[in-house]
Amino acid sequence: MTREGWGRVVWGATVAWVTLLMLSLRYGLLSSFFYDQTHGRSNPGIDFFQIGRAFENLLDGRSVFDTFAGKPYGPYATWYVYHPALALALGPWLSPFGPWMAFRVWTAVSFALMCASAWLIMRRGSDPVRKPLVCLLMLGSFPLVVMLGAGNVQAILVLALTLVLVSVDEMREIGSTARNQGMLLAGLLISLFSKPAVFLMLPLLLCLRETRRAALKALGIYVVVSTLFLVVPGLNPEPMSWADRWNLATHPAIVRQTMDVYSNGFTVTQSMKDNSIHWLEMLAMTDTRLQNVDVYSLPVFLDGWLENARTPDAWYRIPGILVLEMSLLVLTLKNRDDRIEAALMVLMAASLMFFLSFGIVWEYSYTTVFPIAGILLMRTRVTRAAWAICGLTALVWGPSLFFMTKEAGRSLNSLMTWMRADRVLPVAAIFCILLGTAGVAVYRQWEPLLVGLMQPKTARRN
Numbered sequence: 001m002t003r004e005g006w007g008r009v010v011w012g013a014t015v016a017w018v019t020l021l022m023l024s025l026r027y028g029l030l031s032s033f034f035y036d037q038t039h040g041r042s043n044p045g046i047d048f049f050q051i052g053r054a055f056e057n058l059l060d061g062r063s064v065f066d067t068f069a070g071k072p073y074g075p076y077a078t079w080y081v082y083h084p085a086l087a088l089a090l091g092p093w094l095s096p097f098g099p100w101m102a103f104r105v106w107t108a109v110s111f112a113l114m115c116a117s118a119w120l121i122m123r124r125g126s127d128p129v130r131k132p133l134v135c136l137l138m139l140g141s142f143p144l145v146v147m148l149g150a151g152n153v154q155a156i157l158v159l160a161l162t163l164v165l166v167s168v169d170e171m172r173e174i175g176s177t178a179r180n181q182g183m184l185l186a187g188l189l190i191s192l193f194s195k196p197a198v199f200l201m202l203p204l205l206l207c208l209r210e211t212r213r214a215a216l217k218a219l220g221i222y223v224v225v226s227t228l229f230l231v232v233p234g235l236n237p238e239p240m241s242w243a244d245r246w247n248l249a250t251h252p253a254i255v256r257q258t259m260d261v262y263s264n265g266f267t268v269t270q271s272m273k274d275n276s277i278h279w280l281e282m283l284a285m286t287d288t289r290l291q292n293v294d295v296y297s298l299p300v301f302l303d304g305w306l307e308n309a310r311t312p313d314a315w316y317r318i319p320g321i322l323v324l325e326m327s328l329l330v331l332t333l334k335n336r337d338d339r340i341e342a343a344l345m346v347l348m349a350a351s352l353m354f355f356l357s358f359g360i361v362w363e364y365s366y367t368t369v370f371p372i373a374g375i376l377l378m379r380t381r382v383t384r385a386a387w388a389i390c391g392l393t394a395l396v397w398g399p400s401l402f403f404m405t406k407e408a409g410r411s412l413n414s415l416m417t418w419m420r421a422d423r424v425l426p427v428a429a430i431f432c433i434l435l436g437t438a439g440v441a442v443y444r445q446w447e448p449l450l451v452g453l454m455q456p457k458t459a460r461r462n
Contacts, residue, residue, distance in 0.1 A: 007128030014136040021145055025107070033142065033399040035293055035419065045103040048151025049074030052099060054084075055091025063238040063273035068266065074099040079261050079268070082153065083193045084229045084236070084275045090153075107148050110155035114139055114367075117155075117162040121371060124166065125378030134374040141397040147364035154364050157195040161351050162371045163187030164198060168347060169375055171210050172340040181214050188218035193225070196282075197368070200320070200350040204327040208343055229275050238273040245276045252283050259284040262360070287313045289359040293416050296400075297361035298428060301420040304413055316357040319431065323350050326435050329442045338445070342438040348372045349434040355427045366396050366423055372430070385437050392426040392433075 001009075024030040031037035052073035054064035062070050064087045067080045080087065094102045118138035122131045138144075147154045164187035167180040174180075188205075191198040198205075205215035229235045248255050248271065258264065259272055259280055271277070289300055291308065302311045326346050333339035351368060355361050373393035376386035400419040 004128045007132060010129055010132040010136070014132045014140060017136065017140045021140060022111075024145060025148055030142075030145065030399075033403045034146070035400075035402050038402075042149060043076055044149055045074060045100070045151040046076055047078050047153070048103050048106055049077040049099055050080040051087060051090050051106075051153070052094060052102060053077055054080045054087035055095055058087060058091070058235075058237070061237045063236075063268075064275070065277050066238070066268055066273050068268060074103070079266060081278065081281050082195065083226070083278055085193045085225060086153070088235075089193070103151050106151055110148055110151075110153075111139075113155035113159045114144065117159050117371060118374070120162050120166050121374040121378055124169065124375060125380065127378070130377050134377055137370050137374055137377075137393070137397060141367065141370065142399045143364050143366040143396070146362075147367055150362075150364060152362075152364055153194055154367055157191060157197055158367050158371065160187045160191035160194070161197065161368055163190070164201065165344065165347060165351070165371055165375055168211065168340065168344045172337060172344060176210050184211060184214040185218055188215065189221060192218065192222045197351060197354060200323065200353050201347050203324060204330070204343060204346055204350070207327065207331055208339075210340060211343075236275045238270070240271055240274040240276070244271065245274070245280075248276075248280055249283075255280050255284045256287070260288055262288055262290055285358070285360060287359060291413075291416070293419070294362055295360055296355075296363050296366070296420050296423040297359055298356045298424050299359045300361075301417065301424045304417045304420070308413065319353045319356040322435055323353060326438050326442075330438055333441060333445055335445075338441050342441040345434045345438040349431050349438075352427055352431045352434075355424065356431060363400070363423065366427070369393055369396050369427060369430070372434075385433050389430050389433055392430050395422045395426045398422075 020029065028037060034042070036042040050067050053067050053070065056073055057066055057070050058064050060070060064084050065080055067077055094106065097105055115138075118135050121138070122134050125131065163183045167183035167187065170177075170180040170183075184205075188198050202215060202219065205211040206219075230239070233239070248259075258269065259277065261267070261281075262285075272281075289303055289310065291300060291304060299311060299316050302315075303309065323346060326349075327343075330339060330342045330346055333342055351372070354365065354368075370393060373390045376382065377390055379386065382390075401422050402415070402419045
């Protein structure tokens with residue numbers, strides 16, 4: 001069979017599998033693969049209804065963050081903690097629908113956003129077999145089922161990261177153009193005004209000549225809009241003073257003790273109703289650990305593996321330090337193609353820091369891993385490192401190991417450790433491969449100098 005023929009086979013299998021996944025959302029066909037669905041703990045739309053509550057609060061002159069007061073929207077909700085602009089962006093076109101119909105609409109929109117991400121990646125290559133594999137990767141994963149079931153806005157972040165990574169990959173091939181600069185700007189803004197994961201990428205993007213202008217523009221727009229959401233009364237109905245904001249920002253211990261919803265019983269205090277809580281909560285939750293069966297982070301995995309012994313917070317600063325150090329080293333590369341390629345690897349690694357450095361990571365968050373493997377898979381020449389990343393991503397793509405345990409003879413702590421292993425460990429390995437690939441490029445440039453420095457003085461004189 002020709003490669004085109006195999007491509008048609010893979011496309012058929014992809015369509016069939018994605019259809020099965022979508023049907024499982026409605027009929028629970030794959031419930032046995034998910035802990036929450038097996039135990040009747042799933043609450044459809046729990047991460048979505050907070051958007052409606054935030055927008056209705058804003059219309060009523062209440063804080064968008066006062067999720068558990070005011071008019072009820074939907075039967076339950078998690079606390080709204082996104083950028084306040086997101087409620088204003090999504091609320092108006094979802095509010096005409098009732099809560100459950102709006103949830104269905106949002107599910108369709110989320111799937112469409114994932115399709116858009118898949119399309120952006122697939123257009124990077126032309127291989128008839130690998131293109132449907134990218135589609136299967138982006139639209140057929142088990143974490144995607146969790147994301148759609150919860151109604152989380154994660155698909156927005158997936159699109160944002162895809163735009164950023166695809167734009168830099170395109171710069172590597174054809175140089176800077178109006179199109180890839182626009183894609184980079186769009187990706188940065190979409191993330192900054194929803195889930196600001198690109199914060200971790202900004203140091204490198206601001207220093208890299210090819211991306212500096214778009215990064216500066218995005219940062220400028222973000223600062224202006226965010227300031228408006230702090231100072232305009234209609235956008236920030238229950239503000240606190242600048243003195244109070246400064247006091248909290250300079251006393252992170254107070255923020256962690258009083259503004260962490262997981263430790264204060266989901267009580268939204270008066271200070272937490274100010275729009276600055278969006279940024280303060282990032283500070284409050286940085287070192288929060290939650291031994292919950294749905295949390296899949298490296299800190300929680302290691303804590304559970306070590307029998308609930310809290311591992312040092314300093315351990316989880318290391319990924320960020322490594323990314324910053326490698327960002328500086330990448331800037332020393334003289335060859336433009338090598339510099340952008342290495343920068344892309346570092347940006348990909350930066351997008352994974354969330355899983356390794358923050359305590360609370362839900363399973364649906366792993367949908368942001370797939371664009372990395374997809375972009376590498378679409379290249380004309382796929383390296384051994386790229387194939388290794390794709391293989392590790394396949395472990396994240398599939399179901400957690402819960403379906404293999406059947407809980408027979410296992411304590412809950414042992415079960416959670418087992419379930420997290422095929423999420424956390426593959427991502428940690430991908431992170432190391434990406435930084436290692438960038439490091440090899442840096443080493444090759446400086447190898448002659450290093451070898452010369454290591455030689456004895458007499459040998460150097462000769």
